[in-house]
Amino acid sequence: MHDVIDHETTTDLLTPPFATKIAILLRDDLAAWQRMNVTAFLAAGIAAANPDLVGEPYRDGDGGTYLPLLGMPVLVFEGGARDLSNARSRAVSRGLRPAIYTEEMFKTGYDAANRATTAEVPAEELNLVGVAVHGPKNGIDKILKGAHLHP
Template sequence: MESVRFDTKIAVLLRDDLQTWQRLNVTAFLVSGLATAEPEVMGEPYEDADATVYLPMFRQPVLVFEAGKEVVRGAHGKAVARGLRTAVFTSDLFATGNDRDNRAAVRAVGTDDLDLVGIAVYGPRNVVDKTLKGARMHS
């Protein structure tokens, strides 16, 4: 079976001081943004041998990275400057409980002052790699 190599990359960058439950929650929220904004990242629905149909998932791997606060902030700035599709999760969102309040919390803070705990980006593989320079694979 031939290996598939994608020209694009889906990546999540998490701040390295998050608790485990926060890392999982932030990752789930961030990738949901990419799934809705970039239809080409979605694969086909799944079906098991009994013909039970399941929802489609990403067509390619999602790579999860971690880094300190300043690297996350820098990666966010690069992602925005390079025009990458970007999702953000700020520390304020841990205190909200719904989409309306989440959006209001982000809207209340200027770009340079966002207290980012994670970002997700999608774009050409080499651009994403340069954007996340300094981050390490999540362990």
């Protein structure tokens, strides 16, 4: 069973009730700064891969304009290393492409170096600290089985 979303036939992804869900799963032993950093990177990955999830630019009462944001809630969960590995595997088995962040990426300073940290590592051996997925609500719930909402 695959949960791949056909964005061509989905009318409006940004008006409730939402048919899909964005979820970020963080490893439960990260420092606060690491949690924020990983969440930002993973949310950017979801936005980059799904431009139809980005809303319109914001405007204030004085006519100032601001960048658009993801147009739906992002739920943040936490779990152990096994939960992250399971979530990555479940997402892939459902035909969804997750965003990932590995512990080794904390030691790099730029995108190419980040990608190099995963290039030679088999999927099941990735030292995951964060996984993000977007997909149908029920599929995301199954992918995140074992994890819990971040406090």
